[in-house]
Each structure stands twice: as structure tokens, then as C-alpha cells.
Amino acid sequence: MPAHKVFPWFIHSLAANLSTACPAGCTHCLWKARQERIALHHAVMTQSQMQRLVAFGKSFGIKEVVASGGEPFSRPEALKTLSALCSRNLMGLHAITSAIWADTPQTARTMLEKTGPWSRLAVSIDNFHQESIPLKNCLHVLDASRLLGIPVTIASVEGADDVVRELPDKTRNEVPIVSQPLMGMRLMQWNELDAPCINMSVPYCEEGDAIYGCCGDLCEMRNESPLFFGKTDELPQKGIAEDRITLVKYLRLFGPVSLYRELTGEIPDGTSPFTSQCELCTSIFTLPQASEETTRFLNREQTRVRIALAEAVLFSNTRQEVNTVNIKRS
DSSP states (O other): OOSSSOOOTTEEEEEEEOOOOSEEEEEOOOOHHHHHHHHTOBBBBBHHHHHHHHHHHHHOOOOOOHHHOOOGOHHHHHHHHHHHHHTTTTTTTEEEOTTOOSSSSSHHHHHHHHHHOOEEEEOOOSSTTTGGGGGGHHHHHHHHHTTTTOOOOEEOOOOOOGGGGGHHHHHHHSEEEEEEEEOSSSSHHHHHHOSSSGGGGGGGGETTTTESSSSSSSGGGGGGOTTTTETTTTHHHEEEEHHHHHHHHHHHHHHHHHHHHHHHHHOOOOOOOOOHHHHHHHHHTTTTHHHHHHHHHHHHHHHHHHHHHHHHHHHHHHHHHHHHHHHHOO
């Protein structure tokens, strides 16, 4: 079976769990159990692991590293090291932050200057985060980013974004707001789950050197995960198995509900037993012979033709969106 040494065209970023630490203590945190599990044996990404991560990303055509956590700014020296590594390899650095650390405007500006350069930032603002984090902290990061010329967005949650309306009009008008579906908080309807999985556009590094196809719950299966690609020091030579890449493409284009239908023959309707696509994905691969059946399905000529056609449509639509943005800017 051929091995890939470059990612599909729609993958430009690589997320990395930089730290398991986060001082916010948000009660809704979906990552808490995983952070605690990692911290038991490997709490932080080391400098040598960062070097291997960036080398791996560069060899696979990655343009940007996304620093995640925990709270990535809980390790400013690590961010500074990672930023320097990315810059030397002509890659950008992006972080998603709760802004818990930005208690004053000067603190926010000093931190961003110290840890950059940055390709972009995202600040989490929603009803859940603001139970623990003052909204002013988020404003400090947004204002400092704009002063320093760093592209910044607000990351919010559909149905839990009342707090966004409390932001000054100038901020809401000037800073793009990206809203994600409310996940992990309630049982979702099957039609809500029936969508392409956008997480498949960002491979994920956990435990310092393990690369997965996404940051979802399938990481908990560790080496047994159907989306486990391998280790950062092995993949540049060994590559990523064809079946892993094909699965990433299928989930990115059609989503886990489509795969569930194919494997079970069911046409689910109404309320699902899942609170997210991630839970659904995990349940699929705990089905008897799930991996074998998935491999057989993905290797069918009809499936591969369907993937190729859908990928062509996605590429065409993406190019149109890029061209539309460029026309508006010019």
C-alpha cells in the first residue's frame, strides 16, 4: 500500500498540544480528561519535540502551526521557541487563547511581542469561558493584536454567544467572529451531525510526537486509532498510510454520519445519542470489524470516484471563495 509524504491540498495547518496547563478552570471544558491523562506521563512538549514537529510539518507542506493546549500562553518561553522555529522554516504560528493571562493592556501587548511573530490569533469568547474569565482580558488581547498588526478573530459558540453582544460596537464590526456548533453540552439531532467534519483539515500532535488526523476523541484510542498517522521522527521517511489519508478525505468531505450509514445500513433520524461528531466517530470504530469494513468500503472503486468528485467540487468552491475575497480586497 503506498504511503503519502505530503498532505491533501486542503490541509495547511498542524495543531500541537503545547501544554496541559490551563489556569482558567472552565466548568464546561471538553479537554479536561484528556489533559489530565497526558499530564500523568508527559505534561509538556519539549524543545526537541518542537524541532521534530516543525521539521515534520515542513516536509509535509504545512504552512502554519497552531499552538493549542491547555492554554498555550501558560508557557510563554515555549511559544517563543516554537515561534522562532516556525519563522526559520518559513511557517506561521497561530494560537487559540482564553486570554486568562491578559489582565492589563500592557500585559497583553508585552506577551504578544515577546512570543511572536504571529501569523494570526483567535480569542475564545462565549458564555462558558466568561463564567471564569473577565471579558476585559479578551478585549486586551484583541486590542493589542490590532495595535501590533496581528490578524485576530473571535472564536465563539453558536447558542452560547450572548456575551459577544457585550463587546464594543467597534470591536464587533472590525474583528471577524467565527462561531462553532455547540458540542458536548446536549444530545444533537442526527441532521445536525450530518455534515463534513472540518476538523479533518487540521492534523493534531499530542503527547509531543504522536500525529493524528484530527484533535477529536479518536486520539483516546492512541496507536489503535484509525486516524493515528505515526510519530514526528518517523513520518518524513515512512510516510502516512494510504488508508489513513483516504479516511481523512472521506470524513472531511462527507462526515461521520455518512460512514455510519455505510457500515450499518441504517438511516438514522431524530435525536442521536451523541453530543458531537467526535463521539459519533468513536462509536463507529468500536463497532465489530469497523476498521476492516471501513477499509473495504474506502477501497471500492465507486467510493474512490465519489471522493475524487467531491474533492474536485470542494477545490473549485475554495478557489472561488479565495478569488471573491481577493476581488473585494482589490
